[in-house]
Amino acid sequence: MWKVYEVVEMGKKWGEDLPNLFATLIYHNPDFMDWRPLYDTMFTRIIRAMGLCIREGKIVVGDGSGSSSLDGFAKFVSSTIGGPYSCQKNIDRMMKMIEPFMHPSNESDHTAMVLTFFQNLLREFVARYEDERIKKNRRKVPKEFYLTDADIKLFINATLQSLLYSLYSKDGKSYDLPAKLVMVLGALEPDYVFPKFLEQVYPAMFAVCEPHRLTQTLDCMFELMYIIACHEKAGAIPQKMEKDWVEEMEKNFFLAYGAIFPSLANTNKVIL
Numbered sequence: 001m002w003k004v005y006e007v008v009e010m011g012k013k014w015g016e017d018l019p020n021l022f023a024t025l026i027y028h029n030p031d032f033m034d035w036r037p038l039y040d041t042m043f044t045r046i047i048r049a050m051g052l053c054i055r056e057g058k059i060v061v062g063d064g065s066g067s068s069s070l071d072g073f074a075k076f077v078s079s080t081i082g083g084p085y086s087c088q089k090n091i092d093r094m095m096k097m098i099e100p101f102m103h104p105s106n107e108s109d110h111t112a113m114v115l116t117f118f119q120n121l122l123r124e125f126v127a128r129y130e131d132e133r134i135k136k137n138r139r140k141v142p143k144e145f146y147l148t149d150a151d152i153k154l155f156i157n158a159t160l161q162s163l164l165y166s167l168y169s170k171d172g173k174s175y176d177l178p179a180k181l182v183m184v185l186g187a188l189e190p191d192y193v194f195p196k197f198l199e200q201v202y203p204a205m206f207a208v209c210e211p212h213r214l215t216q217t218l219d220c221m222f223e224l225m226y227i228i229a230c231h232e233k234a235g236a237i238p239q240k241m242e243k244d245w246v247e248e249m250e251k252n253f254f255l256a257y258g259a260i261f262p263s264l265a266n267t268n269k270v271i272l
Contacts, residue, residue, distance in 0.1 A: 006041060019045075019072030027079040027128075030145040035080060039090045046073045047094065050117055051110040052101055070113070074120035078128055082151035083144055088158075095158040102165040115166060115174050115181075118159065122184050125155065129188070156189045160196055167200070167216050179220035186227050194228060197221075 005018045019042070026035055049069050080087040101110055131139040132146045139146070163185065166178040186193040197220065204210075204217040 002038065016069050016072060019069060019076050023072055023075035023079050026076065028141070030079070030083055030085070030141055035085045036087075039080070039087050042073070042076055043087075043090045043094050046070075046077070046117070047097070049073060050098075050113045052098065052114070070117045071120050074117060075124045077121060078124035081125070081128075081155055082147045086151070088151070088154050091155065091158050095162060099162050099165065102162045104165065104168040104170070107169055107171070111166070111169055111171060112174055114162070115169075115177050118163065118166075118181055119177060121159075122181055126184060126188075152188055153192065156185050156192060160185055160193060164196065164200055167220055168213055170212065175216070176219065179216075179223045182220055183223040183227065186224050190227060194224070197224065 001018065001021070005022075022038070022042075025032070077087060077091065081091070082088075098114060100106060102114060128139070129147060129152075160182075163178050163181050167182070169175060169178065182193065182197065186197070201217055201221065204214045207213050
C-alpha cells in the first residue's frame, strides 16, 4: 500500500484515505516497524496540502491536496511523536518553514489551510494525551512509545510561534481559532506558553496605532485567563521573558512625560 501511495497521486481516495490508514496502523502498532523512512514523503505531502510549496508555473498534482486530506495527515503526525521512531525533527523543520507564511504580512489563501491543519493536529495530540495519561483504559502499546514531558515541550516549542503569528490574522471566518489553539497549548505546558504570550501582550499595549493587534491579543488573553488563574503546578519553573516589560513601560512613560514637561525630563518620579 505504501508503494502505491508513493507512486499514485491522482485520485481522491489515495490522498484522503491512505494517510488515515497509515496513521491508524502506527497509532495501534508503533513497534511494528521503523516508520522513519516514510516521514519525508508524508511531510512533503503535508506541505503541499497546505498550499505552501513554491511551485511557480507548475500544475498542482493530485486530488488529495486539499483540506480534506489534512485530517489524516494530522493523525499521522500525532501518532509518530515520541518514542524510538519519533518524527520530531521533521516537525521542527516543517514548522520553521511554516512560520514566515503565518506572519500577518504574508496572509493569503494558505492561512486558513494551515490553521485547519493545526486545529486537526492539536485535536489528535490532545486525544493521544488523554489516552495515555487521563483515561482509565490506557493506550495498549509499549511504554517507550508513550508521550514524555520532553516530547510535549518539544512539540509545543515547535508549534507555538506560528500560532502566535496567526493571532493577528484578519480572516473573518477564523479570527478566533488561533486564540483557542494557543489556549490548548497553554493547558498542556503553561509555564512555557504564558511567558511567550505575554511577550506579545506588552508590545500590543504600546501599539496605539494598531487597534487590531491589541484587540486580538486581548481576545487571546480572555481565552487563557481561566488557565492562568488556576495554574498552580508545584515545582514548575516558568520560562523567562526576553525583556523586563514593566521596566520598559515605565521608561517609555517617563520619556513621554519628559517630552511634555521638559523640566521634569531627568526625574524618575511623577509629582502630583
